[in-house]
Amino acid sequence: MTQSKPWIPYALILPSVVFLGLLFVVPLVQTLWLAVSDNGTPSLANMTTMVTDLHFGRSVLNTFLLTLAVVPVQIVMALTMGSMVAKMNGGRETILWIWTIPLGISDLAAGMVWLSILQNTGYLNSILFGLGIIERQTAWLTYQTPVALFIGIAIAEIWRGTAIVMIIIVAGLNQVPKEFKEAAEIFGASPWTRFTRITLPLIRPALQSALILRTVLAFEVFAVVYALGGRNFPVLVGEAYNWQNQNQNYGVAAAYAVLIMVISLAATLVYLKAVKVDPERLP
Amino acid sequence: MANIVIDNIKKSFGAFQALKGVSLTINDGEFVSLLGPSGCGKTTLLRIIAGLETSTSGDVRIGEKSVIGLLPKDRGLAMVFQNYAVFPHMTVYENVAFGLRMQKADDARVKKQVEKAAGLLHIEPYLDRYPNKLSGGQRQRVAVARALAVEPGVLLMDEPLSNLDALLRLEMRTELKTVLQEAGTTTIYVTHDQTEAMGLSDRIAVVHDGRIEQVGTPVEVYNNPATRFVGGFIGNPPMNFITMPVTGGQVTAGAQQFAVPAQGGDIVLGLRGETVERAPTGHGLDMHVRVAEPMGSHLLLTGSILGQPARVILPATETVKNGETVGLTLDPRRLTWLSPESGVSYPAAA
Numbered sequence: 001m002t003q004s005k006p007w008i009p010y011a012l013i014l015p016s017v018v019f020l021g022l023l024f025v026v027p028l029v030q031t032l033w034l035a036v037s038d039n040g041t042p043s044l045a046n047m048t049t050m051v052t053d054l055h056f057g058r059s060v061l062n063t064f065l066l067t068l069a070v071v072p073v074q075i076v077m078a079l080t081m082g083s084m085v086a087k088m089n090g091g092r093e094t095i096l097w098i099w100t101i102p103l104g105i106s107d108l109a110a111g112m113v114w115l116s117i118l119q120n121t122g123y124l125n126s127i128l129f130g131l132g133i134i135e136r137q138t139a140w141l142t143y144q145t146p147v148a149l150f151i152g153i154a155i156a157e158i159w160r161g162t163a164i165v166m167i168i169i170v171a172g173l174n175q176v177p178k179e180f181k182e183a184a185e186i187f188g189a190s191p192w193t194r195f196t197r198i199t200l201p202l203i204r205p206a207l208q209s210a211l212i213l214r215t216v217l218a219f220e221v222f223a224v225v226y227a228l229g230g231r232n233f234p235v236l237v238g239e240a241y242n243w244q245n246q247n248q249n250y251g252v253a254a255a256y257a258v259l260i261m262v263i264s265l266a267a268t269l270v271y272l273k274a275v276k277v278d279p280e281r282l283p
Numbered sequence: 284m285a286n287i288v289i290d291n292i293k294k295s296f297g298a299f300q301a302l303k304g305v306s307l308t309i310n311d312g313e314f315v316s317l318l319g320p321s322g323c324g325k326t327t328l329l330r331i332i333a334g335l336e337t338s339t340s341g342d343v344r345i346g347e348k349s350v351i352g353l354l355p356k357d358r359g360l361a362m363v364f365q366n367y368a369v370f371p372h373m374t375v376y377e378n379v380a381f382g383l384r385m386q387k388a389d390d391a392r393v394k395k396q397v398e399k400a401a402g403l404l405h406i407e408p409y410l411d412r413y414p415n416k417l418s419g420g421q422r423q424r425v426a427v428a429r430a431l432a433v434e435p436g437v438l439l440m441d442e443p444l445s446n447l448d449a450l451l452r453l454e455m456r457t458e459l460k461t462v463l464q465e466a467g468t469t470t471i472y473v474t475h476d477q478t479e480a481m482g483l484s485d486r487i488a489v490v491h492d493g494r495i496e497q498v499g500t501p502v503e504v505y506n507n508p509a510t511r512f513v514g515g516f517i518g519n520p521p522m523n524f525i526t527m528p529v530t531g532g533q534v535t536a537g538a539q540q541f542a543v544p545a546q547g548g549d550i551v552l553g554l555r556g557e558t559v560e561r562a563p564t565g566h567g568l569d570m571h572v573r574v575a576e577p578m579g580s581h582l583l584l585t586g587s588i589l590g591q592p593a594r595v596i597l598p599a600t601e602t603v604k605n606g607e608t609v610g611l612t613l614d615p616r617r618l619t620w621l622s623p624e625s626g627v628s629y630p631a632a633a
Contacts (some may be wrong), residue, residue: 014539143509179368188356188385201372281372282414 034254046251050147050239050259053252059234062150066225066235067218069160071156074214075207077158078165082173083195096170101162107160111227114156115141119226143232153233156224166212172206173199177283202283206276215266215271236260285346285359285436285469286311287332292341294327294520301327302338303493309486314463314470316480319490320516325473326441327443328490332471333362333439355372356385359438361430363573369414375401377409380601382433382458397405400428403462420451427459431466438463438470444479456482477517481505489513506555508619511626520583520594523554525568529590539613543620544629551630553619557581557596559611567612570595575603584609 025039028132028257038045040273050056081099085092102110117123120137128134140148176199183196222237287309294302301324303359317325328515330336330340332343334355343350350358361382373520378382379397386628388396401407423443430438443459444452454501460483463470474480481501488498489512497509503623508514514522527534529550534541543550559567570593572586595611603609621628 123433145585177366177368179364180370181364183362183368184381184385185368186333186355186360186362187382187383187429193385198370204372280415280417283371 005258025194026082030228030268031254031257034251035258038251043165046255048247049249050243050250053239055231055239056236059233059236059239061213062233063221063236065101065158066154066221067215070157070219071211071214073154073158074162074165075210077162078169078210081162081166082169085170086173097229101165102160103167105160105233107223108154108227110160111224114152114159114163114224115227118152118245141228149229149233153225153228157218157221160224161214164217165214168206168210169203172203172210173283175206176202204275207279208271208277211275212268212271215267218261219264219267236263286313286512287437287469287471287473288342288344289328290342290344292328292331292343293339294324294331294336295339297598300493302331304341305493305495306492307423307488307495307498309469309471312467312469312482313427314472314485316365316472316484316487317490318472318474318480318487318516320475323490323494324430325490326474329439329441329473330470332437334358336598354623358437359435360439360513361425361433361435362439363423363430363441363443365442367414367419367446369422369425369429371414373413374410375406375412375417377416378425379406379410379428379432381429386423396432396434400432403431403465404428404458419447419552420455422453423447427462431462431468435468436615438466438468440470440472442474443472445474445476452479459483478519481517487517489516503539505629506619507628508553508615509628510555511621511628514621514628516621520556520596521554522619523552523588523591523593523595524621525554525588525593526550527552537565537610539567539615541613541615541618545620545622549623551623551626553621554593554595554613555617556583557561558595558614558617559595559597560614561597561601562610562612564608569608569610571608572603572605575605575607 005056035046037043084094088095105113115122120139124140125134125137128138129136139145140152142149180202181194181197184198189197220237221235222241225233225235226238226241231242236258238257240253240260243256244253287307289305289307289309292302292305293300305471307315311500317328327336331338332345334350334353334461334588338351345358367376370381373381376397378616381395381402383396392573397410398407401410404427406421406424406428408415409421409425411599414425417425423446427445427576439492444455447455456479463483472480472483484501486498486500487503487504491510491512497504497513499507504513505517508517508522511524514524525538527548529543529545529547532546534543534550534552568588570584570588572584572588576583576584576585577599579599581599582603584597584603585593587593597603619628
């Protein structure tokens with residue numbers, strides 16, 4: 001009986017708590033201190049350096065634009081994919097398996113995949129040239145083609161990151177009993193009404209999780225951007241990386257890290273409020 | 284209000300034939316139960332009528348109009364589901380109003396209909412609540428109110444009481460009967476519970492293995508089962524089946540003799556447990572009692588007659604000991620005779 005030894009659950013939890021404490025809380029506190037200190041004394045110097053840096057404004061703008069472009073598309077795509085797969089009788093697992101392949105690829109590798117498509121000598125140019133649409137190699141990923149670069153990065157990110165959203169949403173859809181949809185159908189709801197008035201409200205918890213997870217990940221976008229655009233498309237994590245490795249200025253890098261964390265927390269709070277999950281209104 | 288004609292409906296799932304040609308006519312305002320064990324095809328038939336499932340062949344007509352190919356919403360029906368399917372994210376009011384909202388009814392009509400249905404089912408106090416806060420019985424009332432609020436021509440109910448506990452089931456059964464009589468809606472009620480079917484229905488269609496075995500009033504189906512299956516499925520305890528030898532068109536049971544619709548060989552006697560009377564041994568059939576259970580309202584005897592398992596019911600005033608042999612006389616008007624080969628009963632003697 002575990003009741004006779006009440007310390008057992010705590011003992012079992014302890015290793016993970018110690019692990020998280022050492023590898024998460026300690027670095028977090030250190031980073032926070034690093035960001036708001038200068039040579040061991042409290043200071044806003046790192047913040048000032050970050051904010052006045054040439055790339056700061058663009059990296060904030062780019063990160064937000066990319067998040068705004070990618071997350072809604074991913075949610076809509078995941079909902080569509082999830083709804084389609086729910087209608088399938090056979091082969092469902094196979095399709096889901098294929099759709100989740102990008103999840104198994106590291107984000108840097110994903111960036112390289114899309115680089116091989118979009119670079120000057122890449123597959124896209126080869127195809128366009130073969131079809132006679134372009135006459136010579138066209139550059140898509142330079143600072144002179146910011147729109148094409150943005151679209152390229154967005155597509156790569158969508159390709160890479162939709163699967164995780166879809167998995168969460170499929171799990172949510174699976175929990176909606178089919179009787180709800182059938183009842184709605186009997187009482188005259190069209191397929192679109194069934195989706196908006198029955199399915200969507202019932203998968204709110206999954207939707208909320210997917211939105212939070214995907215948005216936080218979008219604010220942390222780096223490897224794909226780095227592979228495709230380098231510094232032609234500055235983003236927040238990329239700047240942190242540059243200050244850390246290129247400039248060897250850990251303080252400013254820490255300031256960026258803290259900023260990303262604050263943005264992620266803020267986004268999470270916004271979602272928790274906006275996509276409220278009322279346990280009273282769940283099945 | 285509408286009548287329903289089910290005309291030779293067949294349904295296959297791959298190689299499995301769920302419905303093997305089912306025909307049934309349900310009159311306007313009638314309450315018909317589809318009664319059968321799980322997997323017999325009764326729910327599939329209901330879903331075909333609802334339009335949630337397509338039949339392989341055959342026709343369904345509601346109010347003289349074929350509804351095959353029509354969407355569920357265009358069939359003029361409403362449905363109550365086994366697990367209620369009350370929308371958890373809507374208040375009880377909006378649940379009951381759902382069908383009317385889908386019909387784009389104006390607020391005044393919605394309010395009037397919701398209040399009427401809520402009144403019938405006694406759910407007015409919960410209209411502002413979410414279903415999550417309600418008990419199973421209350422949710423089922425909401426589901427019925429939602430169905431009645433649209434004033435459907437046909438009401439389909441799929442095992443609506445099976446998720447409720449026994450006491451609540453009995454209470455809801457009585458209440459459903461009252462409510463539906465008042466509403467006068469043509470109702471098809473799927474159940475595997477023969478007491479529900481007996482208590483509620485104008486007529487019962489006993490479904491077995493993808494076919495309708497018998498259609499009749501509860502009393503007809505109970506007293507004159509068309510097949511061995513029907514007799515065994517309906518009634519508690521189920522009908523006893525005792526194989527007896529026939530000599531010269533007669534069956535002898537102790538001092539009793541019965542003319543039977545066979546000349547020789549064997550015949551099966553279908554005997555309802557409560558139709559016997561206690562007598563000295565040798566007067567009719569003798570029963571060896573293995574267990575005697577005084578149930579308060581009656582005495583239930585389990586044992587064997589002519590070496591074949593049997594259950595009979597005697598008045599509570601009788602006393603029988605375990606292991607005793609009792610004599611039972613039979614009421615010739617209440618016997619069913621069945622063919623031992625086909626299990627089909629011979630027509631009741633006029």
